[in-house]
Amino acid sequence: MVPGLDPAWVAETVARALDEDLGAAPGRDVTTQATVPPSGTGTAHLVARAVGVVAGLVVVEEVTRQVAERLDLPAAHVRFVAADGDDVGPGRVLAELTGPVQVLLVAERTLLNLASRASGVATATRAWARELDGTGALVLDTRKTTPGLRALEKYAVRAGGGTNKRMGLYDVAMVKDNHVVAAGSVSAAIGAIRSTFPDVLVQVEADTTDQALEALTAGADFLLLDNMPTPVLAATVAAVRAREGRDGVPAKVEIEATGNLTLDRAREVAGTGVDYLSVGALTHSAPILDLALDLQPADPADRAPAHR
Incomplete structure (x- = not known):
């Protein structure tokens, strides 16, 4: 078990990172909020695109929680299928996130920035x-x-x-x-x-x-x-x-x-x-580990009605 991070530090760091991306709280994502209805729900997979060691998954839930709070939407459910310290390869699913699509897309870059950076450091360290x-x-x-x-x-x-x-x-x-x-x-x-x-x-x-x-x-x-x-x-x-x-x-x-x-x-x-x-x-000098958040195709029956 990897000795963990202080939850208060994680919350403060995520808040600063979101302010950078969205502007001062609550902020806005002009693309996502214009093109995705608040009622739309979906699932996204956090996926490794390269060989390495994953770290920073601990931030994923906090990022999605704070985004949901800023957008006044329900929180996303995060199911982890990997743990910090795991060796991973291309295509390995690390977590499954289910909830409002607005929350998933707004959270995407911040959680990737933090987890990719941490995973790059963990990968470099594992080699030594x-x-x-x-x-x-x-x-x-x-x-x-x-x-x-x-x-x-x-x-x-x-x-x-x-x-x-x-x-x-x-x-x-x-x-x-x-x-x-x-x-x-x-x-x-x-x-x-x-x-x-x-x-x-x-x-x-x-x-x-x-x-x-x-x-x-x-x-x-x-x-x-x-x-x-x-x-x-x-x-x-x-x-x-x-x-x-x-x-x-x-x-x-x-x-x-x-x-x-x-x-x-x-x-x-x-x-x-x-x-x-x-x-x-x-x-x-550690390069990031390439990670992605891939939104899964929606079942046509579950799609929200188009804007009229």
């Missing part, structure tokens, strides 16, 4: 998770997310088999080169964080083995080894592991590799003994 299977290393996401959609994209990473790193600047401290410059040293930066925010874990970015060992001495909980060639990365991991449990260093230091990571290097990097590979491309 499969490549790392059995290595002991996990793939992590980053903060390189679409503004306003971080919660959805990090949810999609989980659906794809990846692991979330920090959600933002508020939950884990990350000491980078600019922080070291501003504070004067790694030790000063870590000391300031410990004094000001004693409840957070502190991670330090290192480009060399010496920097990694300096960060350990200064009290880092977690190391981010950035852009290291594989031999240097392996030597740094070995040096850190040799210090674990000694001289105040934790018994287990978590180590993350980042920078210049590609799928064809994934197992090689994992073989150095790192715990994580963090991959910004999971969110910043």
